[in-house]
Amino acid sequence: MHRYRSHTCGALRASDVGATVRLSGWLHNRRNLGGILFVDLRDHYGIVQLVARPDTPAYEALERQSKESVLRVDGVVLARSAENVNPELPTGAIEVEVSAIEVLGAADPLPFPVFPEDNANEEARLSNRVLDLRRQRMHRNIMLRSAVIASIRRRMTDAGFNEMATPILSATSPEGARDFLVPSRLHPGKFYALPQAPQQFKQLLMISGFDRYFQIAPCFRDEDSRADRSPGEFYQLDVEMSFVEQEDVFQVIEQMMTGLFEEFGGGLPVTSPFPRIPFRESMLKYGSDKPDLRAKLELTDVSHVFAGSGFKAFAGKHVRALAVPDTAGQPRKFFDQLGDYAAEQGAKGLAWVRVGDDLALSGPIAKFLTEEDVKALLGELNAGPGHAIFFGAGEFDEVSKIMGAVRVEAAKRAGQFEENVFRFCWIVDFPMYERNEDTGAVEFSHNPFSMPQGGLEALETKDPLDILAWQYDIVCNGVELSSGAIRNHEPDVMYKAFEIAGYSRETVEAEFGGMLRAFHLGAPPHGGIAPGVDRIVMLLADEPNIRETIAFPLNQNAQDLLMGAPSEVGEARLRELHLNIRKPAAKASGKPE
Secondary structure, eight states: OOSSOSSOTTTOOGGGTTOEEEEEEEEEEEEEETTEEEEEEEETTEEEEEEEOTTSHHHHHHHHSOTTOEEEEEEEEEEOOGGGOOTTSTTTTEEEEEEEEEEEEOOOOOSSOSSSOOOOOHHHHHHTHHHHTTSHHHHHHHHHHHHHHHHHHHHHHHTTOEEOOOOSSBOOOOSSSBOOEEEOSSSTTOEEEOOSOSHHHHHHHHHTTOOEEEEEEEEEEBOOOBTTBOSEEEEEEEEEEESOOHHHHHHHHHHHHHHHHHHHSTTOOBOOSOOEEEHHHHHHHHSSSSOOTTBOOOEEEOGGGGTTOSOTTTTTSEEEEEEEOSOTTOOHHHHHHHHHHHHHTTOSOOEEEEEOTTSOEESTTGGGOOHHHHHHHHHHHTOOTTOEEEEEEESHHHHHHHHHHHHHHHHHHTTOBOOSOBOEEEEEOOBSEEEOTTTOOEEESSOTTBOBTTHHHHHHHSOGGGOBBSEEEEEETTEEEEEEEEBOOOHHHHHHHHHHTTOOHHHHHHHSHHHHHHHTTTOOOEEEEOOBHHHHHHHHTTOSSGGGGOSSOOOTTSOBTTTTBSOOOOHHHHHHTTOOOOOOOOOOOSSOO
8 A cells, every 4th residue: 555645535435435545634623522533634635534433542643633733544434324424525425434543744733723714814824824725715726726727728729829938037128017126146237137027028939930929927026015916926828929910819818718717717607709998988987997897887977067067066177977777765875875985085075966756956966056957967877767976076087086986886885786797898999108197208008019009100190198009908897807919010110109208219229129129130010918817816716815816925015924035135145246235214213312
């Protein structure tokens, strides 16, 4: 018999009754019922019940072992009586009567239990991640992630894509976030950068003639944590295709994503085909470029209704309205709670009115609206009796953010929200450039390597803020899963695009010389996309935080509490890397020394 096991803990069935077996695993739980000891033994594959009778060596050994100790047991498979069968376990029809036990790894007192799964705090969980990963929920999430990645690889290979690896040590690139830098020992004063994405390399592969590339790519960005973004590193399905237009990319990725969510989505419907929503339309209707289409409500720009209004709170401002149907029976608390929610999003208040049976308005601001205002408003919103109308007024971006959040919350509270479905969409026609709020400079708004719609002519003749790019995102249930673009493959277009964003020709050649030289050697039209693996798994696992889908994540402060990173480096290593440490000056405490 094998040194450690003849079967896994999840393998035994009624057909194995009478067999002598050897099992190894973790002591999951223990119960003493009437002097007979029952122990659940767990491994990667499942749980099996062990039984030990009094006055046997196995009984004494199992009774004194702590939970999560690793054991090897020998025993005989017995059938459970009909009343003791556990239908929730695949092994629930049998139990193993233990004849011998060996402790392979004793466990010290635990910082938190594996079973039952209590609400341990994040610091404890991440500091003892190996223990946390033994919990059923976390184990299930990590195995889901593994299965999702395996499925992605099969689907991409079946679609004619070739998996290739790109460098981890490379040069800096303006991807929109801070680089992680790696000092060079052989080249004093110079640094490598960990890739924010394999952007330039995958384009170079297309120029090299490989046509269809993919990679489950690690990406590194020195940015702050969010619920849907892990600090430090993340993984994406990196894809690039030659001789394609936007719709060609959409067809491949939409088929892959639909199949993936149908396979792992627990039977929830997946809306297909994905609607295409222009960026500006999305900002107006949903207040966001990541719209949650499960909310059935839409926003309406009613600024023109109040442009010449005597209602000073709205006059001359951008005003967005949200009409919510079937609210006649809603109590005042419904409106107050939405107002409180808007305040949490940064609003100073949330104006609202009700529409009565006679189309007359009531509510806090009804008295400020003229008959002409009311008529125009009801027409714009197609609102009638039973509707409630909420308003946000101010600057465009501020109103979009607040009313976009109110739209989803109001839909949930008013029964206008569709649960248990995956609603995808493409966001298209992103602006090529945007203005920096602090400096006023024109900057790339998305991927700097994208092809502008209209090409060189658009760059030379249009206001930069009016130029659209062949850029696109995939959004599902309000979560951005992916960004992509048709790439710029023409040197003259690249020079001009970067010039508008403030890069000189010399800077472009210094920072992107390899790409430019490749363009001059004959570059095919190409485009790609990069869905985020972590976010895909987060949605499929129905987890609110991306850290629940990553085996060893950093915490919110970008620290690895298990391994102790980041850590200090000794003086000898710093000298070898030609580095000096310059720590920030300590903040004054304001207290006398």
